[in-house]
Amino acid sequence: EVKLQQSGDELVRPGASVKMSCKASGYTFTDYAMHWVKQSPGQGLEWIGTIIPLIDTTSYNQKFKGKATLTADKSSNTAYMELSRLTSEDSAVYYCASSYIYWDVMDAWGQGASVTVSS
Amino acid sequence: DIVMTQSPTSMSISVGDRVTMNCKASQNVGSNVDWYQQKTGQSPKLLIYKASNRYTGVPDRFTGSGSGTDFTFTISNMQAEDLAVYYCMQSNSYPFTFGSGTKLEIK
Numbered sequence: 292e293v294k295l296q297q298s299g300d301e302l303v304r305p306g307a308s309v310k311m312s313c314k315a316s317g318y319t320f321t322d323y324a325m326h327w328v329k330q331s332p333g334q335g336l337e338w339i340g341t342i343i344p345l346i347d348t349t350s351y352n353q354k355f356k357g358k359a360t361l362t363a364d365k366s367s368n369t370a371y372m373e374l375s376r377l378t379s380e381d382s383a384v385y386y387c388a389s390s391y392i393y394w395d396v397m398d399a400w401g402q403g404a405s406v407t408v409s410s
Numbered sequence: 411d412i413v414m415t416q417s418p419t420s421m422s423i424s425v426g427d428r429v430t431m432n433c434k435a436s437q438n439v440g441s442n443v444d445w446y447q448q449k450t451g452q453s454p455k456l457l458i459y460k461a462s463n464r465y466t467g468v469p470d471r472f473t474g475s476g477s478g479t480d481f482t483f484t485i486s487n488m489q490a491e492d493l494a495v496y497y498c499m500q501s502n503s504y505p506f507t508f509g510s511g512t513k514l515e516i517k
Contacts, residue, residue, distance in 0.1 A: 335510050336511075354505075396459040397456065
């Protein structure tokens with residue numbers, strides 16, 4: 292069974308950074324890409340970017356360049372997303388989702404991690 | 411960026427109804443459109459991929475169709491457990507973009 296286990300909810304100060312994780316199990320980590328998606332309170336879904344761990348390649352939504360940094364650790368089957376210089380606009384639920392590297396269909400999703408930016 | 415215009419924004423429906431929603435892409439995306447269901451407090455769940463393919467385990471009352479710029483998602487026999495927000499998403503080119511969602515509510 293494919294499972295994506297995300298790290299816990301975070302409360303962070305404005306201007307700080309946060310790094311969240313997404314641990315994959317049940318499949319070969321390097322056969323898949325990992326996407327990250329943002330859902331602001333009461334809003335829709337925004338694609339942040341993707342990382343292909345096999346070749347350590349990233350693609351970002353221009354809107355999130357400089358805000359999000361995607362990395363992956365093949366030894367632990369874990370993907371990471373770091374968000375920097377946080378503001379209230381970054382308060383949201385963030386999901387990781389995996390797709391087979393040859394077809395870009397996000398068929399498994401993590402449970403989501405809430406980030407609240409507040410002083 | 412490709413804009414996915416989804417309609418309607420919400421629908422009031424009854425159990426047993428046939429439900430149809432649409433997504434229009436701002437440019438040709440081929441068949442690279444997926445449909446997701448998101449229930450309150452849950453992660454999105456893939457229902458239809460590549461416009462018309464039902465994902466593993468998805469009931470056959472869910473169907474998708476279309477290509478190019480116009481896509482349709484249908485629930486043939488609405489069930490209470492289908493109450494959710496449904497999103498289309500294009501994966502033809504980066505950045506992937508979602509429609510704004512269609513919320514199904516009980517009449």
